[in-house]
Every structure is written in C-alpha cells, then in structure tokens.
Ligand SMILES: [Zn+2]
C-alpha cells in the first residue's frame with residue numbers, strides 16, 4: 001500500500017510516465033526472477049511478470065520531489081509481487097522504531 005504522503009506522487013503524470021517507460025525498458029520481466037534464472041536458481045518458465053516498479057531507495061517525504069530519487073531509472077527496480085513482498089517484509093522485520101522514534105533492530 002502506498003503511504004499517504006506519497007499518494008499524489010503515485011498519481012502524478014510524471015511518475016506514471018516513468019513507470020511505464022521503465023516497465024518497457026525491462027520488458028515487463030521481474031528483475032530478481034531474471035537474476036535468479038541467470039544464476040541457475042529459477043527455471044525460465046518460473047520467471048514472473050513484473051507488476052510493481054519499486055524504489056531501491058525508498059520514497060520518503062524528503063526525497064519525494066527529488067527526481068534523481070523518485071524518477072531516476074537507476075533507483076528503480078521492476079519486481080513481481082513475490083519479490084516485492086520479500087523486499088519490504090525483510091526490511092520491516094529487521095528494523096523498527098521505539099517509542100522515542102529511534103531506529104531499533106528487531
Ligand atoms: Zn520476481
């Protein structure tokens with residue numbers, strides 16, 4: 001789910017254009033599935049279609065309006081749902097915030 005502060009960004013024509021261009025650039029294929037295939041850990045027929053254009057450096061209220069983060073191909077990754085879930089779950093599990101807002105390892 002998109003964060004509330006990022007809603008306008010995800011609805012913006014600039015993002016929609018970038019997302020579409022990136023999808024075509026990656027031929028609609030999940031990049032991590034493709035990498036696993038190249039490494040011999042996934043069969044060709046098991047490569048999933050990319051459905052989500054993910055930001056490697058996560059979008060925050062601070063970098064939302066910085067095109068070099070929000071709209072730059074270098075910061076994007078086309079992922080299938082499986083790999084996108086893995087990405088966010090693994091990050092969320094490792095770190096959290098305590099009641100003072102400090103980052104803690106979980
Ligand atoms: Zn994948």
Ligand SMILES: [Zn+2]
Pocket residue numbers: 053054055084087088
């Ligand atoms: Zn993501």
